Amino acid sequence: MTGWKALLYKEVLRFWRVAFQTIAGPVLTAMLYLLIFGHALEAHVKVYDQVSYTAFLVPGLAMMSVLQNAFANSSSSLIMSKVMGNLVFLLLTPLSYMHWFVAYVGAAVIRGLVVGIGVFAVSAFFTDISFVAPLWILAFSVMGAALMGTLGLIAGLWAEKFDQLAAFQNFVVMPMTFLSGVFYSIHSLPAFWQGVSHFNPFFYMIDGFRYGFFGASDVSPWLSLGVVGLALLAVSAIGIQLLRTGYKIRS
Amino acid sequence: MSAISFQSVSKAYPSPRGPKGSTFLALDGVSLDIEEGEFFGLLGPNGAGKTTMISILAGLTRANSGSVSVLGSDVQKDFAAARRKLGVVPQELVFDPFFNVREALRIQSGYFGVKNNDAWIDELLESLGLADKAHANMRQLSGGMKRRVLVAQALVHKPPVIVLDEPTAGVDVELRQTLWQFIAKLNKQGSTVLLTTHYLEEAEALCGRIAMLKTGRIVALDRTSELLKAASSNVLRFKVDSELPKALADRARITGRIVQFPAHDALEIERYLAAVREAGLSAHDVEIRKADLEDVFLDVMTQNKDSVHGVSA
Numbered sequence: 001m002t003g004w005k006a007l008l009y010k011e012v013l014r015f016w017r018v019a020f021q022t023i024a025g026p027v028l029t030a031m032l033y034l035l036i037f038g039h040a041l042e043a044h045v046k047v048y049d050q051v052s053y054t055a056f057l058v059p060g061l062a063m064m065s066v067l068q069n070a071f072a073n074s075s076s077s078l079i080m081s082k083v084m085g086n087l088v089f090l091l092l093t094p095l096s097y098m099h100w101f102v103a104y105v106g107a108a109v110i111r112g113l114v115v116g117i118g119v120f121a122v123s124a125f126f127t128d129i130s131f132v133a134p135l136w137i138l139a140f141s142v143m144g145a146a147l148m149g150t151l152g153l154i155a156g157l158w159a160e161k162f163d164q165l166a167a168f169q170n171f172v173v174m175p176m177t178f179l180s181g182v183f184y185s186i187h188s189l190p191a192f193w194q195g196v197s198h199f200n201p202f203f204y205m206i207d208g209f210r211y212g213f214f215g216a217s218d219v220s221p222w223l224s225l226g227v228v229g230l231a232l233l234a235v236s237a238i239g240i241q242l243l244r245t246g247y248k249i250r251s
Numbered sequence: 252m253s254a255i256s257f258q259s260v261s262k263a264y265p266s267p268r269g270p271k272g273s274t275f276l277a278l279d280g281v282s283l284d285i286e287e288g289e290f291f292g293l294l295g296p297n298g299a300g301k302t303t304m305i306s307i308l309a310g311l312t313r314a315n316s317g318s319v320s321v322l323g324s325d326v327q328k329d330f331a332a333a334r335r336k337l338g339v340v341p342q343e344l345v346f347d348p349f350f351n352v353r354e355a356l357r358i359q360s361g362y363f364g365v366k367n368n369d370a371w372i373d374e375l376l377e378s379l380g381l382a383d384k385a386h387a388n389m390r391q392l393s394g395g396m397k398r399r400v401l402v403a404q405a406l407v408h409k410p411p412v413i414v415l416d417e418p419t420a421g422v423d424v425e426l427r428q429t430l431w432q433f434i435a436k437l438n439k440q441g442s443t444v445l446l447t448t449h450y451l452e453e454a455e456a457l458c459g460r461i462a463m464l465k466t467g468r469i470v471a472l473d474r475t476s477e478l479l480k481a482a483s484s485n486v487l488r489f490k491v492d493s494e495l496p497k498a499l500a501d502r503a504r505i506t507g508r509i510v511q512f513p514a515h516d517a518l519e520i521e522r523y524l525a526a527v528r529e530a531g532l533s534a535h536d537v538e539i540r541k542a543d544l545e546d547v548f549l550d551v552m553t554q555n556k557d558s559v560h561g562v563s564a
Contacts, residue, residue, distance in 0.1 A: 002361050002364040002366055010361075013349070014349045088311070088341050091310070092334060092339050093362035251306075251312045251313070
């Protein structure tokens with residue numbers, strides 16, 4: 001393992017060392033959502049024809065877990081290194097800003113996918129899961145995780161204290177993921193809130209991801225792919241620029 | 252080619268106090284060349300700019316003007332090459348709590364593109380007295396042990412230029428000896444060493460050449476032996492029980508009851524002792540010793556007291 005691969009390896013090893021907290025915990029949380037909401041709403045909410053509410057919920061929860069954990073990985077790794085001061089080990093190396101970017105975002109994607117797979121593995125005990133279009137599933141999970149890993153990178157660079165990062169997580173990431181149609185189809189919303197949802201990039205990530213499972217979605221998966229792709233490019237450009245200029249890490 | 256070269260390097264930081272937009276000049280046009288194979292000491296009081304110089308050298312901070320290079324590689328334009336040639340032991344006692352000692356060293360080797368580095372890692376662990384700690388988590392190590400790991404981490408890629416930023420601050424005698432033996436060995440094998448330290452006797456013992464830094468400027472730069480020669484050759488040292496008259500006190504270095512005067516010859520020594528007697532005091536435990544680097548240092552620092560510096564709008 002050399003160069004950026006060493007950094008990727010270190011970032012993966014970092015979360016793997018505390019897998020109980022970084023993988024098992026989020027999987028358990030998703031399962032609790034599934035059990036509680038599935039139990040409470042199974043009989044009342046009808047989303048698509050022939051799709052049970054629990055089956056509808058699983059991909060949404062899985063994607064939400066992917067996104068939140070991808071964000072958590074890069075952001076918490078960076079803020080911890082900054083607060084503890086051990087980021088200096090990395091700052092002293094010949095690794096370039098692109099190496100940093102690829103390694104931090106890559107590790108975030110891996111953590112997101114591992115948690116997502118965990119959610120599916122456990123959900124399979126409760127409900128049947130279909131995989132209509134696996135390529136869409138893969139594309140949206142990887143792109144969504146990369147987008148959130150990059151956002152986590154930006155937040156981790158920006159934040160100077162843990163509570164600033166927590167604020168970002170609680171007031172931006174959580175509401176946007178919860179309001180993106182994890183628990184409902186946006187067609188069930190009043191027209192106004194449907195319109196608002198269309199400005200939430202998280203909605204496209206989850207809707208496109210869900211298309212891979214049912215072959216049905218609120219908007220065309222191609223539209224979702226386009227929106228997610230553009231959002232990924234935009235945040236990547238910002239993240240790369242911050243790393244290139246050494247924003248808050250090199251004075 | 253110089254191992255380390257600073258050319259007219261200046262660095263200003265935003266001033267923490269004072270009006271908004273004001274800056275504090277941490278380095279003011281510093282030029283310094285350190286040759287390959289030197290053991291070089293960079294001395295100065297807190298806030299003189301030592302760590303700023305090292306931060307610029309290591310690429311942690313960017314200079315506002317001037318250029319810095321390591322064995323011909325510019326630290327900004329050619330940062331990857333410069334950093335490969337440089338091993339920096341940071342001043343702060345930092346560590347990554349997720350890994351054990353060997354893992355930390357392997358990962359650090361990886362960042363520098365060094366594969367299969369276990370033989371050298373073993374040698375580092377052995378030389379720094381860390382062999383039995385290889386599998387200990389970083390969190391479990393004492394401060395001194397963490398410091399050793401920092402040194403090992405700086406050396407994993409066998410850098411030809413080694414920078415130690417106050418490596419012995421707050422560490423025990425045993426580590427200091429282990430560390431200096433090892434660094435001296437690397438220096439003998441051809442590595443260039445740049446050291447900042449508060450322990451002047453260490454600098455005197457180890458460094459062939461010394462630069463003294465004060466408020467962002469180099470105020471002395473010479474071979475250690477020349478610096479010592481240029482200072483007053485002797486120091487008169489004694490104890491008194493009450494305060495010295497002001498005229499005398501101004502010329503002395505006073506630490507509690509211990510009073511020290513720089514003195515060139517016997518006549519001067521007699522005069523000082525007579526002045527103490529005239530003031531109605533009695534000097535006891537009188538001794539005369541050779542001037543050391545601390546005397547030179549204090550001399551240089553007080554001589555340059557008048558240089559106005561720092562805050563500018």
